[in-house]
Amino acid sequence: MSTLLEVSGLRVAVGGKEILTGLDLVVRPGEVHAIMGPNGSGKSTLAHVLSGRDGYVVTGGSVSYQGLDLLAMAPEERARAGLFLGFQYPVEIPGVSNVYLLRSALNARRSARGESEIDAAGFLRLVKARARLMQMDESFLQRGVNEGFSGGEKKRNEIFQMAVLEPVLAILDETDSGLDIDALKIVSNGVNSLRDPARAFILVTHYQRLLDYIRPDFVHVLAGGRIIRTGDHTLALELEADGYEQILAAAST
Amino acid sequence: MAQSTVRDEPRDQTAASRPWQVAAEQLSNTASGLDWLTERRTAALVRADCLGLPDQSQEEWRYTSLTPFARRWLDHLAGARLPAVPEPVPPTLAGVFSVDIVDGRLCAPLLATPPGLTIQSLQNLGAEWRTRVEALLGSVVSPTDTSASDSLVDLNTALLTDVVLVTTEPGASVAMPIHIRLQATAASALCQTRLLVDLAAGSRLTLSLEFTGTAAVLVNAVSQMCLGRDSELNLVRVQALPDDGMLLESTSIEAKDSAAVTVTSVDLGGQLSRQSLTVRLAGTGASATVHGLFLADGQRHIDNRTRLQHEAPSTTSREFFRGIAADRGHGVFSGKIIVQPGAAGSNAALTNRNLLLTTTAEIDTKPELEIYVDDVRCSHGATTGQLDANALFYLQSRGLDLSTARQVLTAAFLRDSLTGIPLPELRERLEARLESRLQAQSGAAR
Structure with a gap:
């Protein structure tokens, strides 16, 4: 199968300090990858660099997405090409309603593909169906983006947006943090329902808990800015049982 | 209408600092004033003459210079005359009762006003209202400092061409919003608009004021509003002058026992715009909510000065003012909350948030609290930043x-x-x- 994302020898510095130190990762359509690692290992940096956030200096390596040089693309170009970032800390934007954001986002994507704007009725059907999937009350649609949402509601809203935007590659940054068990199930259910042979996921997570509900094809352990071990879903269980220290120790010998 | 002759006086420094004398003389040449009004005018002119135009040495005017205003005004003096009663203009908003004040004069004829509401001008002022109007016009109280006189208000009194009085009947709930369009046309000199609003006890009114005009107009507007016991005023004020228009505006609102006023102020036009808004919470339980917004883009200078004065027990004020500045625009916000000794149990909060869209724009903000009593809850804060x-x-x-x-x-x-x-x-x-x-x-x- 073709490669969707290929990260080769990626080195990234933040404020003069190298956080990623030569990271390699290959993601094919349909795959679910979990990136795990201790705090400060560079997990969120990877998510941010892939989505195009400011303040990260790429000092080496390359990232190819659908054959394009991802690092040369503006954040909105990446989004329009099917990349989605689920934020660890979703931003509150009072005055911009959820539906407004989603319609703008969908239409930006469609116009980039040379398609016409989505019709109002079709859009409404889509968002309502997705809101039901995420067990979100329809009143959320008219509210300001994440405005006054609880931590769990914000994360649910991220997955809801993802479900509407139907990305090709979704990067979910610590989506499980701050979720109670019910919210975790809803979020996982949302992700699982979007699994598709044409769509890939990168789940960045500190804990194994999320992977009880979303079974990854690959688990990568990130430490010191590189992937030091890759396995299947059982690696996550091993991490849960033994902690990161053993694996880190094993890798350094 | 006969054009008055331009006085051939040298425009020296003295004339430049006291241009209103020239204007007042010209106005008195053309206008056949009411006797009682003439007295008011003269008294106001003497006061204005003593005070002179505000300048930047006064803290209240620190960020706003009237020099461009005064200079342009001199060029306009030739036009100082009483404008004709203007023709009504078709309404632009549906579902409102439209009133037009053109160059300070109420457009005639007014169609039947909504029940409970009366709108009068000097032309048709009821005898029972004369004393009230006379008292308000004689008021020397400044909208920014209630202990001092204000030359802009006096100037308005000295040079006004009409007075528009809006009143409600006791207990009347005026269902239809009143939309007053205050238009200035280039034909006039300095346009003086004077608006008096008097809400009787228990009455309710929604009133919007929209300042518009043709090119390069100069407007000096004074509004005095009095809210009787238990009355409610929802006031919208929009400044939408052309890019080279100038507006000086002084508004004072007095709220009696349990009266409630809501003000939404929007500035989106003009070259120079300065609004002084004073709300006096003079009766127990009176309350005020003020929302403000200005967009100082281009070369605009927009200065908003608000003063919320708690004078009676258990009064409440909420103020949210927002400003956006871009290009070479300059925005100024000074908001003062004053809690006087008699205002125990009062509650006041003021928030000012500003957005600078370019590095060349400027916003000066000064929120202030003056509290003379212990048992109160007050907060204020201001931020200026980028997106x-x-x-x-x-x-x-x-x-x-x-x-x-x-x-x-x-x-x-x-x-x-x-x-x-x-x-x-x-x-x-x-x-x-x-x-x-x-x-x-x-x-x-x-």
Whole structure:
């Protein structure tokens, strides 16, 4: 199968300090990858660099997405090409309603593909169906983006947006943090329902808990800015049982 | 109408600092005034003459210079005359009762006013109202400092061409919003508008004032509003003058026992605009909510000075003022909350948030509290900054390009201030105008 994302020898510095130190990762359509690692290992940096956030200096390596040089693309170009970032800390934007954001986002994507704007009725059907999937009350649609949402509601809203935007590659940054068990199930259910042979996921997570509900094809352990071990879903269980220290120790010998 | 002759006086420094004398003489040559009004005019002129125009050495005027205003005014003096009673203009908003004041004069004839409401001008002023009007015109109280006189108010009294009085009957709930369009035309000299609003006890009124005009107009507007016991006023004030227009505006509102006033103020036009708004919470339990918004783009200078004065026990004030400045625009906000000794149990909060869209723009903000009693709850705060980088990235990560993301966030910032406007059509029109201006902004920034 073709490669969707290929990260080769990626080195990234933040404020003069190298956080990623030569990271390699290959993601094919349909795959679910979990990136795990201790705090400060560079997990969120990877998510941010892939989505195009400011303040990260790429000092080496390359990232190819659908054959394009991802690092040369503006954040909105990446989004329009099917990349989605689920934020660890979703931003509150009072005055911009959820539906407004989603319609703008969908239409930006469609116009980039040379398609016409989505019709109002079709859009409404889509968002309502997705809101039901995420067990979100329809009143959320008219509210300001994440405005006054609880931590769990914000994360649910991220997955809801993802479900509407139907990305090709979704990067979910610590989506499980701050979720109670019910919210975790809803979020996982949302992700699982979007699994598709044409769509890939990168789940960045500190804990194994999320992977009880979303079974990854690959688990990568990130430490010191590189992937030091890759396995299947059982690696996550091993991490849960033994902690990161053993694996880190094993890798350094 | 006969054009009055231009006085052939040398425009030396003295004349430049006291231009109103010339104007007043010209006005008295052409206008056949009412006797009692002439007395008021003369008294006001003497006071204004002593005080002179405000200048930047006064703290209240620190950021706003009237020099360009005074200079242009001199050039206009030739036109100082009583304008003809203007023709009514077709209404622009549906579902409102439209009133036009052109160059300070009430347009005649007014169609039947809504039940419970009366609108009068000097032409048809009822005898029972004369004393009241006379007292208000004789008032020397400054809207910015209630202990001092104010030359702009005096100037208005000295040079006014009409007085428009809006009154309600006791207990009347005027269902239809009143939309007063205050238009200035280039034909007039300094346009003086004088508006008096008197709400009887228990009455309710929604009133919107919209300042518009043709090119290069100069307006000096004074409004005095009195809210009787238990009355409610929802006031919208929109300054939409042309880019080279200038407005000096002094508004004072007095709220008696349990009266409630809501003000939404929007500045989106003009070259120089200065609003002084004073709300006196003079009766127990009176309350005021003030929402403000200005967009100082281009070369605009917009100065808003508000003063919320708690004079009686258990009074409440809430103020939310927002400003956006771009290009070489300059915005000024000074908001003062004063809690006087008699105002125990009062509650006041003032928030000012400003957005600078370009580094060449400037906003000066000065929130102040003056509290003379212990048992009160007061808070104030002001911030000035750029758009939130996290929010911008969030929108970009969803596919919006940077200039659209900026526009969306700026529009959201200002829309928040407009939600209280009780005239949906006016609100939508304002939103559209502001947003299209911001669109031009972000287009230029690219």
